[in-house]
Amino acid sequence: MEYRFGFLLGLAAGVTAGLVLLMVLFKKKVLDMHFDERQERARGKAYQYGFLTLAAVMLALGSVDAAGFHWCDLMAGMTLCICAGTLVFAAAAIWKDAYLGLYETPWKVAALFAVLSVCNLSIGMSSLMSGRVVEDGVLTFRAANLLLGALLLVILGLYALRCLTRRETEEDGE
């Protein structure tokens, strides 16, 4: 009972902190959710791919678990599903120049992602070095930070790649 109460309290505190952070980021205009019609359409397609990926990965993990190969715990599995779906969504949106909003500044968003990635990877690396990420051949919840950090890093990389490969008519020194 006490464990459950502590768990719920911790979860509530984490969610509240996350929401407050998001509010601050929106207020400071670091994050913005205004998109034009072309971007909305492209994001719709990206959400489709993300949704189908998320569902497919969930089914795949469930099948592997049902077949008797218990290689990850629930939290690690959940994080993997979310990361896979989010990565596909982000990749599709970035490729169509529909990831950043109309009023978002690329370097601010990149800096935010870099900071979050470094934080998560640091925590993940310390768990990895302490040998607690894999226990009895099962990937534990401690892998979540590594997965999230890697996700943010890959999204940053994809965005940088898109900026490099974009071939557009340069107009008036744009």
Place this chain on the structure above:
Amino acid sequence: MKNLRLKSARAAMDMSQQQLADAVGVSRQTINAIEKGDYNPTIRLCVAICRTLGKTLDELFWE
């Protein structure tokens, strides 16, 4: 199909893609996609572009 009329109308007003995008409330990549023929804008966006450039729908978008 490329929209060269839009491009030349924009150039005649001495506007960059970014300036036109800001004026009509879309991203620069959207203006670029319209000029390259990679995106068909809605009527609403077409009208907004026409108003900004001082042209009619026929002049910019009729094939």
Place this chain on the structure above:
Amino acid sequence: MNGLLLIAVLLIAWLGLACYFWQRERGPKAAYDERQEQARGLAYKYGFLTLAVCVCLLDTVLTLFPWIGTEAGGFFCLDLGVTVFAVTAIWKDAYLRLYEKPWEVVTMWGLCGLGGLLYGVFSLRKEGLLVDGMLNLSAVLIVISGSVLLTLAVFLYRRRAAGREDEEP
């Protein structure tokens, strides 16, 4: 139980692939118009966000109600995500393709929903709600069948409302 679950998952995957290739075969007749594409994009957004939130909350829910079980919890999440997508698409008149016949959809959903519901109820009556302290997967089947029937109800309501809105010249 695990073998049946594996078969169920493989069946779903096979059905999904079969639908995809069947629709591709039909070519342009399987297309959506641009308004529908936009509406479906919104539906996919809501479905994705619902599924993601459900997955995030799954661990919490299972901590509070461990008798639900991981497999059942996963299926409930998927069911909710797909239902949110379907209901949003139906509400925006973006579910049926341009040349798709409504009766095909109604028949398929009706048969699947009712069939699943009946099988689930009979199975529950025979085995009970909990098996070895965990939720019987037949309960999951009942919930999914209920969602299918709910989606069908929304579909029929929308078609009726659209019929009333049509103005005759």
